[in-house]
Amino acid sequence: MMAKCPVCETEYTPNEVETCSVCGYDLTPYPPIIGGIPSGFLEKEKKRIAAAKRVWKLSRLNSAQLMVSKVQSQLDETTRKIEGFTQSQSQLESQIEAIASQLQSQSQAIASQLQSQSQAIASQSQSLSRIESQIEAIASQSQSQLESQIEAIASQLQSQNEAIASQSQSLSRIESQIEAIASQSQSRLESQIEAIASQLQSQNKAIVSQLQPMVEQVQETPIVSSSSGFDYTELNRLLKSGNWKAADEETAKMMWRVAGKTQAGYLDEDDIKNFPGEDLRIIDGLWVKHSNGHFGFSVQKQIYINCGGKPDGSYPGDTIVYRFADEVGWRVGGSWLSWKDYTFSPGSAKMGHLPAAGRLPGGGGWWLGRTSRCLLSRTDL
Secondary structure, three states: OOEEOOOOOOEEOOOOOOEOOOOOOEOOOOOOOOOOOOHHHHHHHHHHHHHHHHHHHHHHHHHHHHHHHHHHHHHHHHHHHHHHHHHHHHHHHHHHHHHHHHHHHHHHHHHHHHHHHHHHHHHHHHHHHHHHHHHHHHOOOOHHHHHHHHHHHHHHHHHHHHHHHHHHHHHHHHHHHHHHHHOOOHHHHHHHHHHHHHHHHHHHHHHHHHHHHHHHHOOOOOOEOOOOOOEOHHHHHHHHOOOHHHHHHHHHHHHHHHOOOOOOOOOOHHHHHOOOHHHHHHHHHHHHHHOOOOOOHHHHHHHHHHOOOOOOOOOOOHHHHHHHHHHHOOEEOOEEOOHHHOOOOOOOOOOOOOOOHHHOOOOOOOOOOHHHHHHHOOOOO
């Protein structure tokens, strides 16, 4: 027959267990007592059981409160996660709006580029009109020169007209591509834009390449400085023909002449300070133009600044001087090269390698002293 724990009322089998498996109350039966259990002892036992019941109920209440606290904490954590998800959703919507605005700006930029291309083609058409005027002027020349020049120019004009017609067709195709891009997904839009930009760049290069021979047929205008009166046409011719070594020598000679030197010699700090800005810009501009930005005083100045030098005429220290010389290829393996060992080709020379006029024999090596720092501090470079 089953009995119940007097404290928690959990059922158990008498004489098989000593303590309650739930509340831990002592369930050992009283030993047989002759004459029965005293009433005073039974009264104390009842009070002890009542006290144990109160302790049991209190512990159950504390456990329930602890469980409620845990559930409340879990509920608070879930609420915070929901709020975080809501905030993330708001941020995502803002990003989507930003991407949509960016796409609209890119479409407008492409439309602007197309308009610029159309204007460039119109400008090229005007250039063709000027060339036709030159043909009329050639008509007054001798008959023997006229026939060959007209045939060459007529052939080039035909090529130009075909190129312009091809350009118009290409623009029409590009406009169609843009309309197609508008209906495509964002993942393909960027690649389409890059392809269009590359196509436009290639077409521009083709037009420039076709116009170049026609421009070269027109007699070159002498390049004369209005400040000093010196003529730089020969320097332009040498650079244009790719004769870089002779052009470097010509640069040194011209700078000596402009500085008032009657023979090859040193250029001091005052010579550079008083050197006409127009002449300096002409020399630098010709080098930069014909080397496609690979050579020139202004190129050397930027490299000097990148190496840590300051364009204020102050001495930057041996470390920066050597770093600059290594960067432009005037030093190799810690040793300075002589001018005859320089590389006179933009295809294999380092950026800023030329002009090296200051290091020509008799040039005084002014790249290493105050004269070179004065040149690199010129604000008109």
